[in-house]
Amino acid sequence: MKKSKISLVFNKCKIEKRSALITYTVAGDNNVNNSIKILNKISKHADILELGFPHNTPIADGGQIQGSSHRALKHGIKLKDVFHIVKRFKKNNPSKPIILMGYFNLIYQNGEDNFLKSCKASGVDGLIIVDLPYPENKNFANKCKKKSINFIQLISPTTSKDRVKKIIKDSHDMIYYISMLSTTGGELKVSPKKILQNYNKIKRIDPKKNLVIGFGITDKTISSLKSASGLVVGSMLCKTITNSLKMGQNPVTKLDKVVYNLKKKII
Amino acid sequence: MSLKIKKNIPLIDQHDKNYMYGGKFGGNFIPETLKKPIDDLTKLFAKLRKDKKFINERDYYFKNYVGAPTPFIKLENLTEHLKGAQIYAKVVSEANGGAHKIYNATVHCLIAKKAGKKYVVGDTGAGYAGKMLSMAAKKFGLNCKIFMGAKDIKRQRPNADAIKKNGAEIVPVTTGSQTLVDAVSECMRYWVSNCDTTHMCVGSTVGPNIFIKICAWSTAQISRELIEQIKEEFGKIPNKLKLINCVGGGSSAAGFWNEFMDTHAQFIGVEAGGPKNSKLHAAPLTNGSKIGILHGAAQYVIQDKEGQIGSTESISAGLDYPGISPLHCFLKDTKRAKYTSVNDEEALKAYQLVSKLENISPSLEPSHAFAEAIKLAPKLKSSEVIIVNSCGDSLKDKDIIKQKLGSYIR
Known part of the structure; x- marks a missing residue:
């Protein structure tokens, strides 16, 4: 079977002996055009791009991502705009993986099959659905697999060992480890050493799996976690957009710099 | 096919293995972090509701405390x-x-005690769910935090004051419409971050399945x-x-x-x-x-x-x-x-x-x-x-x- 673009990126990073840098921004923050510009810029440094499709009643997002989602929704962003952003980006960057992240109700209203069709047509490589846990997600994950779209399972510090094994067994090319008990963007309340201990326990179950760490990662903490297969930075980027808008600066150039610096810290 | 209610089975138990009623309502659409705390609570409640001692305790407090x-x-x-x-x-x-919110609040505090939790958090709209949870928490020696929309704090002042008087902390929720819907979201987000030490009480028959069950069983x-x-x-x-x-x-x-x-x-x-x-x-x-x-x-x-x-x-x-x-x-x-x-x-x-x-x-x-x-x-x-x-x-x-x-x- 043909390798997914997500697999190829992790293979490349393995050869370069570094972890993959994964960024998260909200589609349409602060508007559709800037969102495309941001992706074009930061993709020079980032290996995989997560793109949030905003929901107005998120139950697992902290203040920063809520703020970004709110801005995007205020600008009237709809799912069709999200796919438009992906399509426009992919035209110039066909091999750079894009993962959509969001809440299930939007997919439910759009229709699962319809949603996946749009994913396929625009070039989405993977999906993270925050409120569709294992095993309830089995059906939908299988549908994704059939369309060669990665369904990315989540594992948290509260996930039991038994459950971790089952989740890994049913996972696709990437698994997301939530670093601590927190919403997105919380202050890192666990030491990086402890996070890596937990991470390695999970990694040992199937060392071939691309296991990435997310939640609470900033320029301050990223280098201490760089032994992981991949690292996700999200809230810090949303905060950068918020601050640059407040200061009347261009969020695109600001974000470019921040992501460049993050990359420097893990190579 | 038309849906039917089964006789002689409590309504709260008429769900399938995915906790869906009639195959389409309910379920647990939750972040992975909450899977375990919700599983633990589900198991604990299943055990307690069959436990005669627990039922006696509930009835004792319903009679002597709720009235x-x-x-x-x-x-x-x-x-x-x-x-x-x-x-x-x-x-x-x-x-x-x-108000009726005292039944759910009392049962949640009894469960929190059994689970060994020292903190309870809850949402509130009209302020009754928050007031009762703060009352019951005080009665049972638990620390309590209540999430309440900023708009509701203003329009339901007497209940908001009562919550404070009972020694609970009110967290004003200023996102979205600043009403109940945002208070529930914020409370759930708080629980995601603190589920290892804290028991969550959802103030009504909404939320993940176990909260619907506990609430309806109580009222x-x-x-x-x-x-x-x-x-x-x-x-x-x-x-x-x-x-x-x-x-x-x-x-x-x-x-x-x-x-x-x-x-x-x-x-x-x-x-x-x-x-x-x-x-x-x-x-x-x-x-x-x-x-x-x-x-x-x-x-x-x-x-x-x-x-x-x-x-x-x-x-x-x-x-x-x-x-x-x-x-x-x-x-x-x-x-x-x-x-x-x-x-x-x-x-x-x-x-x-x-x-x-x-x-x-x-x-x-x-x-x-x-x-x-x-x-x-x-x-x-x-x-x-x-x-x-x-x-x-x-x-x-x-x-x-x-x-x-x-x-x-x-």
């Missing part, structure tokens, strides 16, 4: 005034704290009392009996109807229709909202085509919620219960009429139910019986009522 049974009275003057069906009230507002006390009181009053369950209850999240209605599920009693749920001439409302069942996912459960919910949760409006903070319990979605689709809505103005008028004629003074939530009773009663024969669940007292709405009607009577 069971709450009165069941005939509203002679209102009946006389409307000249139709006999109207009764189950005066649940006589329970300690002034069922209302109908356990009522069915006895009815038999005492009438000798049997009257042939034509309507049980009318307001529904926001749906916790008091679920409890008011539970023991009558397999009987011929008719159930009428009354949603908040919002201001007259306004497009905004809080009545997803009456207005044919589509199924969507809100706060971890599939339910009929006010939303746009994309799946963004819609704005609501109601004079009653306790009913001002875009979703509705999956249990009520199930009762609607099985046609076991009927749902309708009344608007703000009708609810206010009902408050006024009942407060003037009777010794009770319902808050704006049950005033919605009274408004429906007042509409129906004159069309019915005197042999027919209507019972309204008067599940809250108007005192908390004093400011709103004064502002809307110019004066407050009780």
Whole structure:
């Protein structure tokens, strides 16, 4: 079977002996055009791009991502705009993986099959659905697999060992480890050493799996976690957009710099 | 295929292996982090509800702390005034704290103790769920934090003050509409971050399945009392009996109807229709909202085509919620219960009429139910019986009522 673009990126990073840098921004923050510009810029440094499709009643997002989602929704962003952003980006960057992240109700209203069709047509490589846990997600994950779209399972510090094994067994090319008990963007309340201990326990179950760490990662903490297969930075980027808008600066150039610096810290 | 309710099985247990009622309502749409705490709570509750010692403990506190049974009275003057069906009230507002929320709060604190948790958090709209949780937490020696929309803190000042007086911390929620929907979201987010030390109480029959179960199991006390009181009053369950209850999240209605599920009693749920001439409302069942996912459960919910949760409006903070319990979605689709809505103005008028004629003074939530009773009663024969669940007292709405009607009577 043909390798997914997500697999190829992790293979490349393995050869370069570094972890993959994964960024998260909200589609349409602060508007559709800037969102495309941001992706074009930061993709020079980032290996995989997560793109949030905003929901107005998120139950697992902290203040920063809520703020970004709110801005995007205020600008009237709809799912069709999200796919438009992906399509426009992919035209110039066909091999750079894009993962959509969001809440299930939007997919439910759009229709699962319809949603996946749009994913396929625009070039989405993977999906993270925050409120569709294992095993309830089995059906939908299988549908994704059939369309060669990665369904990315989540594992948290509260996930039991038994459950971790089952989740890994049913996972696709990437698994997301939530670093601590927190919403997105919380202050890192666990030491990086402890996070890596937990991470390695999970990694040992199937060392071939691309296991990435997310939640609470900033320029301050990223280098201490760089032994992981991949690292996700999200809230810090949303905060950068918020601050640059407040200061009347261009969020695109600001974000470019921040992501460049993050990359420097893990190579 | 039409959905059916099964007989002799508690309504809360009529779900499939994915915790869905009728295959489409409820479930656990939750972040991975909450899987384990919710599994743990599910197992603990399954054990406790079979444990005689726990049941005795619950009954002890319901009797000696909540004050069971709450009165069941005939509203002679209102009946006389409307000249139709006999109207009764189950005066649940006589329970300690002034509303049905005390049942859920007490049971949650008992469970938190069994789980060894020292902290409880909860959401609140009208402020009753928060007030009762703070009361019960104080009684059982737990630290308590209440999430309440900033708009609700302003419009339900007496309850907000009571929460503080009970030693709990109020966290004002300033996101979104600053009402109940945002308070529930913020409370769930807090629990995601603190689920290792903290027990969460969802204030109504909404949220992930276990919270629906615990809440409806707790409020069922209302109908356990009522069915006895009815038999005492009438000798049997009257042939034509309507049980009318307001529904926001749906916790008091679920409890008011539970023991009558397999009987011929008719159930009428009354949603908040919002201001007259306004497009905004809080009545997803009456207005044919589509199924969507809100706060971890599939339910009929006010939303746009994309799946963004819609704005609501109601004079009653306790009913001002875009979703509705999956249990009520199930009762609607099985046609076991009927749902309708009344608007703000009708609810206010009902408050006024009942407060003037009777010794009770319902808050704006049950005033919605009274408004429906007042509409129906004159069309019915005197042999027919209507019972309204008067599940809250108007005192908390004093400011709103004064502002809307110019004066407050009780």
